[in-house]
Amino acid sequence: MGIAPNHSSLLPKTTHRISRKWSGRAVIGITFVCLISSLSIRFYSEPRLDIGTFVDQDLRSPKSIEATDIEATRQAKEIAKQQVIPVYRSNPEFDASAVKHLEELLQVGDNLRISSGNLPYVDRQILSDDVQRYLRRISEPEWVQLQDKANKLATNVSNQGSISSAITSAINRDKESPSVALAELTTYKLNALPQDYQRLLNKITEVRRAYAMTQDKAAKGPEMFRDRLLEMSNEEWENCKKLTRQALLDVQSAGIVAGLPDDMLLKRLTNLSNLPINEDHRMMAIALIRSTVKPNLTIDYVGTTERAIKASESVQTQRVALQVGDLIVKGGEKITERQFVILDELKMTQRQVNIKRLVLLTLTTALAFGIFGYANQRWQYLLKVKLHVKDLLALGIVCTGSTLATVIMAPNMLVFVPLASMGLIIGSFYSSRLALLITLLISGLLTIAISANLLSLAPVLVGAIVAAAITNRPLTRSHLAATGLLVGFLQASVYIAIAIIAGSTPPVLMAITALQYASGGIIAAIVALGAIPYLEHIAYALTPFRLAELANLDRPLLRLLVTETPGTFQHTLFVANLAEAAARELGADTTLVRTGTLYHDIGKTLRPEYFIENQMGQPNPHDLLNDPWESAQIVKEHVSGGIKLAQKYHLPEMLQAFIPEHQGTIAITYFYCQAQKRSDRVYESDFRYVGPIPQSRETGIVMLADACEAALRSLGTDTTLEAAKSLLMRIFETRWNDGQLKDCSLTWEDLDRIAPVFIKVWQERNHGRIKYPNLANKLDPSGSALPDHLCETNDLETSASQTAVPKKIALK
Known part of the structure; x- marks a missing residue:
């Protein structure tokens, strides 16, 4: 670094x-x-009598005092926490689940009622609801016997001429048959046409069959439907469903705590005011609600904990009254936490510096x-x-x-x-x-x-x-x-x-x-x-996160480098590639090397036209100056000016170090030689950078990469690897002999490892290309569009296929 x-x-x-x-x-x-x-x-005022210390004699209170009772305070706080009423949180999903479950059960009830034949299954003017219930549930022999009795009774009535007295006398004589069913059936037989009466019997027989089958299904279904459901009329069932739905919503909206005992839940349901009045219907509604209700209140542990903490903090410190001479610790026993607090308040713990x-x-x-x-x-x-x-x-x-x-x-x-x-x-x-x-x-x-x-x-x-x-x-x-x-x-x-x-x-x-x-x-x-x-x-050091942020080309200094000195920017990218590859080979910090290299030449943005990579074919200003001393000073100012720019933009000092150290104290040889030709009194120090020389492996690597960049650009693609490495090693040797690398921990073995890496990067950047015909250069140097006659073959099939494409251009 x-x-x-x-x-x-x-x-x-x-x-x-x-x-x-x-x-x-x-x-x-x-x-x-x-x-x-x-x-x-802890050692400045360490008690000699600490918790767990044995005492060899009784310790008694030297004065009357109300001391803190830490155990009583702790117990009071714990009791306050335990007595806190939990904070509950309602969960609407459980309410929706309960309603859905109830609707599923009610649908089961609807299906059972439909399969058994809804009640009433005939007109109430013909048969009452009670008679219809009775006719469904009696056995087959009883049904046949009831029909025979109705036929006999109807015959007797016809002979006597008085319908009501005949029916009444028949009912009184036969006490074993339900009188109402027999009377209603006989009355309809006497008043209706024979085919209508037969149609009634057929309907009753059909309903009895369906009822018997449904009874078997109900016996295997929900328990609350087994004894009551099929005996309800349509109106009673609809009313029961409506009241049950409303009661479930009321129970869920009031909240059900998880773990509520069954007897308490049953008592709560029994006391609901909006249930059916009929006892059987009421019991069925309670059973439905009891089987579908869902606990929807869960404990809010965060809220409960906060409430418990507040309750604990509100507890006042418990104190114990001690009189002069009261025993605190008995001799031969260990000091407990409670006794230690009391002794410390009495200043009896003998605190001292350890x-x-x-x-x-x-x-x-x-x-x-x-x-x-x-x-x-x-x-x-x-x-x-x-x-x-x-x-x-x-x-x-x-x-x-x-x-x-x-x-x-x-x-x-x-x-x-x-x-x-x-x-x-x-x-x-x-x-x-x-x-x-x-x-x-x-x-x-x-x-x-x-x-x-x-x-x-x-x-x-x-x-x-x-x-x-x-x-x-x-x-x-x-x-x-x-x-x-x-x-x-x-x-x-x-x-x-x-x-x-x-x-x-x-x-x-x-x-x-x-x-x-x-x-x-x-x-x-x-x-x-x-x-x-x-x-x-x-x-002074920077994390890789910060280095990555500073390497963003949208940073002000780098954006200035890209826009003001495009040639220097291209030079910087090539140097960064060389330096990063070398740093990776030596195990140096690649992130630091790349980011530092991006900033090493920012001083050239001050006077970009004085550096050849930015002249773009324009006249060289140094030729107009015709003063090697001033030219050397301008070149050196890209270091001092770069440092001032870096400080102005608050560039971290670790990255500022790359600006002077990548040049070290090397001589600006070209202008130094020009000056020697003009004067005998030339001081080498006037043509050397101020420095310092590289102080870390990273800045040393960047110095070598910067020195080799121009030399690698000058090499042709036909240059051998031996010649390229010989050129690089001569540059390395010059820097080595000039003492530029003595403080950066780079060894000659490191330089020998860097040279092949630089050559590899150069080869990757200057890969070979196919040389297209000379005529292609006049049309399209990339070779993607050529005249047809250059692509002709003797293959007839190929010639035929070429006639299908335009005459002037052969596509890729």
């Missing part, structure tokens, strides 16, 4: 280095103090800083990062914030600690190796700071370490979100494993706590995604 440029300063280079050195030391010192302060919060733990924590933190410093100095290549002062500041903020949150949230809120966000953030900015190193060091310090809650902290530490190990400059933000889910699952799994081994956690509590640990992983991802945009304005 390049250094933070400040090329407008007139201070010597050594002064800048000293300033950066002391700035870095100041940041490290502040971070050290902040970490110590955060980790040792010097030993503070010294241990300070020494351990110093060791951790020493390991980090050694790794940053000696293992830069292994960690794949070169840290700057701003990076140290960002790391200090992340580490201090993570440790402070962990210490403050312990022990009650440890399950929600977003410690994994530290690894997610550092891995996104730098590398997984640096994130893993820092996470391991911070984890070790946390185990000392909150050792009493080590088992509760273990799942969080495992999740943080895994998050750091698998986060290596991800290209998308969704990777962080997915990692948060993985960390949550891992933390929950580790907790469940510990709980099972311990074997003392109830399953329900284990499940709830596991979900809390899982939510901690998701919270870590949310914290990381929210913090990264702010940290990008503090840190």
Whole structure:
């Protein structure tokens, strides 16, 4: 990674280095103090008599006091939560389901009534409803006997001449037959035509047959229809259906709680006022509603929880009155939480600074800083990062914030600690190796700071370490979100494993706590995604997300490059392709290389006509100047001017570094030679760029790509690979011998690996094409339209087919 440029300063280079050195030391010192302060919060006033401590003598109250009774307060809060009336939420889908079920049952009833023959099945002036019911249900012998009696009675009536007296005397003589049925049947026989009477008998016989078959169906159908349905008249059935529908809607609109006991539901239905008056019909309506009613009130757990929390918070702190000399803790017993709170209010817990733990924590933190410093100095290549002062500041903020949150949230809120966000953030900015190193060091310090809650902290530490190990400059933000889910699952799994081994956690509590640990992983991802945009304005390094945003060609500076200097833009794209391929070969940051290359020549937008790629055949302004010193100064200004443009548009410093470092301190050879021809007093420094030379592998790669771009463009397609590589290696050697690559960690072996990559990109860009006939150049250089005579063949079949197309042009 390049250094933070400040090329407008007139201070010597050594002064800048000293300033950066002391700035870095100041940041490290502040971070050290902040970490110590955060980790040792509990040690500044640690009680000597803590919860679980044995006392060797009775502890009594030295004065009268009303102390906090934490157990009584906890019990009062719990009772308040339990007494909260749940909040219910109505579900219209259940209401619709209940109505649908009722309609299905009523349809079953309609079908049974239709199959049995609706009541009345004959005119009520002929037979009453009760008689019609009776005639349907009597047995076949009874039906035959009733017909015989009606015939005999009708004959007697005809002989006696008086219809009513004869029927009455016949009924009185035969007490075994239902008098009304016999009387109505005989009366109709006497008054109606013989064919009408026979038609009535046939109808009754048909209905009896259908009724018998329907009785078998009803016996297998819904229970509420077995005894009552078929005995109802049409009017009674329609009225019953109407009242039942309305009653169901009333019950559902009033609300039915899930789990309501059956006796309470039956009592509620019995007390409904809009049911049928007839007892049998009423019982059937209740049975229908009871079988179709659906519980439509579900507990709103969020609302109920909020109500319970409010009820718990409204409970006043319970206090216990203590008199002088009252026993608080008996000698030989452990101090409970309730006793500890009382002792602490009486200032009897003997709070003091834990010097030993503070010294241990300070020494351990110093060791951790020493390991980090050694790794940053000696293992830069292994960690794949070169840290700057701003990076140290960002790391200090992340580490201090993570440790402070962990210490403050312990022990009650440890399950929600977003410690994994530290690894997610550092891995996104730098590398997984640096994130893993820092996470391991911070984890070790946390185990000392909150050792009493080590088992509760273990799942969080495992999740943080895994998050750091698998986060290596991800290209998308969704990777962080997915990692948060993985960390949550891992933390929950580790907790469940510990709980099972311990074997003392109830399953329900284990499940709830596991979900809390899982939510901690998701919270870590949310914290990381929210913090990264702010940290990008503090840190020197940039995340791949930010680099991708800055590589958008709609950014103001890049849009200016495209519109004002099209030739430079094409040059930039070719250099970017070369540099990205080389960075991928060496394992460097390809996203940084490509984005940095897009901005490396933005200074040419200030005076584009002075650079040959933008002249487009126009006269060269340098020829008009005829002054190599001024021309060299103009060329050098594309670096200084580019830096000013970048600062004006707030381009991050990491990308600003590509502007001067891609030129380093190389000499502008052409104008230097021109000046030597004109004067004997020529200073080489006047024709060298200000620098600095490349400070990272990425800027070093861009320097080589920029130097080789023009040379590769000049090569023909018939150039051999050996000649192309020899040309590139001469350019590399020039830069190497000029000392331009000494600070960027590139080795000669790296240069030997880069050369074939550059040649491959050049070959892909300059692939060969078919050479079309000379005449084609006059018509269409692409060769897609040729005169017919160039495509003639001796094949007669082919010639015949060509006559079907136009004479002038042969299609593709």
